[in-house]
Amino acid sequence: MDWDKLRIFHAVADAGSLTHAGETLNLSQSAVSRQIRSLEESLNATLFHRHARGLILTEQGELLFDASRAMSQRLEAAEARIRDSKEEIFGELRVTTTTGFGSLWLAPRLPKLYAQHPDLKIDLMLEERVLDLPMREADVAIRMKEPSQADLIRKRLMSVNMRLYAMPAYLDEHGRPSTMADLAQHRLICMNTTSTQVSAGSSFTQEILTHDIQSMLTVNNYFGVLQAVLNGLGIGVLPDYVVQDFPELERVLPQDESIEIPVFLAYPEELRHSKRVAAFRDFVTEEIFEFRKKMQRLGLR
Numbered sequence: 001m002d003w004d005k006l007r008i009f010h011a012v013a014d015a016g017s018l019t020h021a022g023e024t025l026n027l028s029q030s031a032v033s034r035q036i037r038s039l040e041e042s043l044n045a046t047l048f049h050r051h052a053r054g055l056i057l058t059e060q061g062e063l064l065f066d067a068s069r070a071m072s073q074r075l076e077a078a079e080a081r082i083r084d085s086k087e088e089i090f091g092e093l094r095v096t097t098t099t100g101f102g103s104l105w106l107a108p109r110l111p112k113l114y115a116q117h118p119d120l121k122i123d124l125m126l127e128e129r130v131l132d133l134p135m136r137e138a139d140v141a142i143r144m145k146e147p148s149q150a151d152l153i154r155k156r157l158m159s160v161n162m163r164l165y166a167m168p169a170y171l172d173e174h175g176r177p178s179t180m181a182d183l184a185q186h187r188l189i190c191m192n193t194t195s196t197q198v199s200a201g202s203s204f205t206q207e208i209l210t211h212d213i214q215s216m217l218t219v220n221n222y223f224g225v226l227q228a229v230l231n232g233l234g235i236g237v238l239p240d241y242v243v244q245d246f247p248e249l250e251r252v253l254p255q256d257e258s259i260e261i262p263v264f265l266a267y268p269e270e271l272r273h274s275k276r277v278a279a280f281r282d283f284v285t286e287e288i289f290e291f292r293k294k295m296q297r298l299g300l301r
Helices: 003-015 018-025 029-043 059-083 099-116 168-174 180-185 199-209 222-230 275-297
Strands: 048-051 054-057 091-097 120-126 140-143 152-160 162-166 187-191 215-219 235-239 250-252 261-268
Touching (some): 018 029, 099 140, 099 222, 152 275, 162 199, 215 222, 261 275
Parallel strands (some): 091 140
Antiparallel strands (some): 152 261
16 A cells, blocks of 8 residues: 555545645645545545535545554654653653543643643543553543553552532531431532443442432533532532642531542553653652642641
């Protein structure tokens, strides 16, 4: 298979347009079109459905795009490792973690990392789906359970508990519950138990819901839950790491919480010597250490 044609195909599939792919590749639309047509003829297959609104991959096109995407990721990883410098930390690092941890804990701390390494480019991918590190969907993951793949380097960072929090003004107006049963008189804000989340969080929420909760707001991520709680809407189920950055929150029913949720940092064995990965790992480890110290000082752990 002609590598140049495959590169052009990948750009077209990624852009969904001959024109946009041509701009990326510095080629004319007609040149791109000729290369795609030639590739289709060599494979004896139609790779795109042509529509007025753009190009849509056929089933055969999807198969080829999956292969070209995996190859592209591998090549990017190889280039990154080759360019790793002993003196400098630079280049792109793709980090994946959950929406809640990424938006509420990690992102607010990234200015410190950029201050240390201004040439680093972080691609932060926040989603509940577990990306495949060995297949290079990401370089580094922070996960709320121990990774199962054998070819990953992993480091346990800390543990998290799901707890109940509310704003003092809300509790002053509606009362402070003393038992789980008292939550029936309050509005509960939580992730929907059918949403993708760690099982400990879902189990804790399901336990609360056995107490005949009448008024609820469900959100598909903890960032939304936090915003509703901060605006005095009710009592929220939130990970305990939020209280360091939002000390105005008041814990409700301090005797009740989920089981511990382990937090792991993981990356592929092949990135063991990556300077960017090492810089990110060391940064997160130091931030976790400072986080634990402050939590202990405040008596929150």
